Amino acid sequence: MFNTDQTENEIKLLKYRKNLITSGWAVVAFCVWDIAKVVMSLLLKSTYTLDLANTYHTDDKPLFFFEVFFTVVLFAVIIYFQIYAGVSAVAVGKGKKKGVGYLVISVLLLIVTVVSIVFSAASIVVSSIGTMQGVSFDTAFAGIILDLTLGAALIDLLGSSFKVRRLSRAGEAGDK
Amino acid sequence: MQEDFHYYATYAAAILAGYNHEESAAICYSAQFVDLCTRTFLTRVKGPQNAATTQLQLELMDAPTDAVGLQDITRIWASFHFLPYDLYAEKPHTSKRYLRKYRLICGPNGKLTEDTVALAKGSSLQAAGLAMHVLADTWAHMYFAGTPSLVINNTEAHFYEIFPDGSEKQIRFRHTTSPDDVENGIYTASIFQSSENSIMNLGHGRAGHLPDYSYIRYKYLPAWGGYREIIKDNPGDYYNAFRQMVHAMMYLRGETTEFKTDHYDGTRADEHSDRIHGIIEKRQISASEDWKAFGESLSGRTIPDFSVETYIDEYMNAPEEEKKETFLGRFFTAALAQKSMVTNRIYASGSKLAGYSVAQKKERVNE
Numbered sequence A: 001m002f003n004t005d006q007t008e009n010e011i012k013l014l015k016y017r018k019n020l021i022t023s024g025w026a027v028v029a030f031c032v033w034d035i036a037k038v039v040m041s042l043l044l045k046s047t048y049t050l051d052l053a054n055t056y057h058t059d060d061k062p063l064f065f066f067e068v069f070f071t072v073v074l075f076a077v078i079i080y081f082q083i084y085a086g087v088s089a090v091a092v093g094k095g096k097k098k099g100v101g102y103l104v105i106s107v108l109l110l111i112v113t114v115v116s117i118v119f120s121a122a123s124i125v126v127s128s129i130g131t132m133q134g135v136s137f138d139t140a141f142a143g144i145i146l147d148l149t150l151g152a153a154l155i156d157l158l159g160s161s162f163k164v165r166r167l168s169r170a171g172e173a174g175d176k
Numbered sequence B: 001m002q003e004d005f006h007y008y009a010t011y012a013a014a015i016l017a018g019y020n021h022e023e024s025a026a027i028c029y030s031a032q033f034v035d036l037c038t039r040t041f042l043t044r045v046k047g048p049q050n051a052a053t054t055q056l057q058l059e060l061m062d063a064p065t066d067a068v069g070l071q072d073i074t075r076i077w078a079s080f081h082f083l084p085y086d087l088y089a090e091k092p093h094t095s096k097r098y099l100r101k102y103r104l105i106c107g108p109n110g111k112l113t114e115d116t117v118a119l120a121k122g123s124s125l126q127a128a129g130l131a132m133h134v135l136a137d138t139w140a141h142m143y144f145a146g147t148p149s150l151v152i153n154n155t156e157a158h159f160y161e162i163f164p165d166g167s168e169k170q171i172r173f174r175h176t177t178s179p180d181d182v183e184n185g186i187y188t189a190s191i192f193q194s195s196e197n198s199i200m201n202l203g204h205g206r207a208g209h210l211p212d213y214s215y216i217r218y219k220y221l222p223a224w225g226g227y228r229e230i231i232k233d234n235p236g237d238y239y240n241a242f243r244q245m246v247h248a249m250m251y252l253r254g255e256t257t258e259f260k261t262d263h264y265d266g267t268r269a270d271e272h273s274d275r276i277h278g279i280i281e282k283r284q285i286s287a288s289e290d291w292k293a294f295g296e297s298l299s300g301r302t303i304p305d306f307s308v309e310t311y312i313d314e315y316m317n318a319p320e321e322e323k324k325e326t327f328l329g330r331f332f333t334a335a336l337a338q339k340s341m342v343t344n345r346i347y348a349s350g351s352k353l354a355g356y357s358v359a360q361k362k363e364r365v366n367e
Helices: A008-044 A046-055 A058-093 A101-128 A137-175 B003-017 B021-033 B039-045 B057-062 B067-080 B096-102 B111-120 B125-140 B234-253 B270-281 B288-299 B312-317 B320-325 B327-348 B358-366
Strands: B159-162 B168-170 B172-174 B186-188 B217-220 B230-233
Touching (some): A008 A058, A008 A137, A058 A101, A101 A137, B003 B021, B021 B288, B021 B327, B039 B057, B039 B312, B067 B327, B111 B234, B111 B327, B125 B234, B217 B234, B270 B288
Parallel strands (some): B172 B186
Antiparallel strands (some): B159 B168
C-alpha cells in the first residue's frame, strides 16, 4: 500500500513543504487586506486627512506631500516584500529555490505586523478615553484580527522554512 | 472498474470457474448492470426505488447533501462500489466524526467482502453477478470511500504515473468533458470543492478514472494518509481481482466449500496468465475487445453485447406476483439484500453515515 521507500524524514519534509506553500500563498493573499486596509482608512478618515493637510502652513505644503509620498513608497515596499516573501516561500516549498533572503524579509514583516497590532490596540484604548478622533473601534478590531492571522501565517512560514532546511540537510547527510 | 472488466472479464472468470455460457452471461450481465441500475431506470420499469445500485451524474447533481441525503448516497455507493474494508479500524488522534468516515475506506479482502460472497451463496446467478461487481470494485477503488468526504477522498497535485521502466511523470488533471488522453497522460477529474460533503468528493472522483484503468500504476497522496504516498499497482490488483472472482465463483458453484479472503485461484487463471496480463497491461481506455476475445476463446461462444434494454420487457410484462422471478426481479432482490446487509453492518459499527438500519434497531429495541 504505502510507498516503503519513503522514509520518515521524507514524509515530514513533504508535510513541511506543503505547509510552506500554503503559508506562502496566505502571505501573498494578505496583501489584498493590506491594500484594503489603507483604502478603507483613507476613505473613512478622508475628512480627517483633509483637515490634517489643512493644518499645514501654506509654506509647508510641500512637506505634507513629501510625507504622503514617503508613506506611499513605504507602503509599496512593504507590499513588495510581502509578495516576495510569499512567492519565495512557495518556490522553496516546491523545491525550486533555496536561499534565506525571504526569511529575513519575513522576520521584518512579522515585526511590522506586531507593531501594527500594538498600535491598533493602543488606538482602541486611547479612543475609548476620548483623546483621539477618527478611530473606529470596528475597523481597529478587525485590523487586529487580520493582523493576528497574518502573523500566524508568517510564524508558520518561518517555522516550516526552518524545518524544511533542517530536514533537507538531514536527508542529504543520510544520502551521503 | 468499467464494462471491460465487469462484463467481459467477469464472463471469462465465470467460464473458468466452471459455469456454462448461459450462466456466465447471466452473471456478467448482472455484474455490469450494477453500474446502470439507477432510480431513473427503476422509475421507467416501475421497479423498487430502493434497489438502485448506482446514481447518474445528473441524479447526483440533484441529490441533497444534508444528513439524510448523505445517508442515501452512502448507502448506495458503500454497498455496491466502495465496500468498506474495516468498519472497526482505529486511527489515533482523530475525532469520532472523522473516524466514522475513515472506517468507510474501501479495500479488498475485508470482512464485508466475505459477507458479500456468502450472501450470494445458494442464491441466484444475478446475486452472484452483483457480488462479483462488488468484489472487483474493492480492488479498483481501494483507498477511497463511498461517501462524499473531502478529508478522505481528496487528492492534490502530488500525483505521478509510474511507467514500466521506473520513470515517473506528474499527472495533471483537467476538468472538462473531453475524454482522457491516455497517450499524453492527460486525465479528467472532478473539480476541487472545499466543502466537506460536496458531491465532487465522492469516491474516486478526485482521481478521475485512473482507478478504473487496468494498465496504470501511479502514486499519490491520499487525504487520509498523513503525507504518506500510496503506490497503486492496477495491473497487479486487477489480476488479483480476476483470480479472486474465479475463486469466489468456484465457491458459489459448490466446487469448493469455502471462500476465503486473501485466497486466489492459483491454477485456472494462472494457465492464461500471459494473455490476461497482456490485456490488463495494454495502454488503452477500454479493454472490452480484448476481454471479449479472451472470454469467447474460453467458451467457444459469442458474448452478446451488453444492452440495458435486454430484460426490460420480460420484467414489465410479467404479472405482479411473478416479477420477482424475472431476471431483473432477481437482480432487484439481490441488490436489496446486499444494501441491507452492508447498511446493517455499518450501523452496527456505531456509524449512522449510511442511515438507520431497521432490522438492527428492532434487535436493540428487543434487548
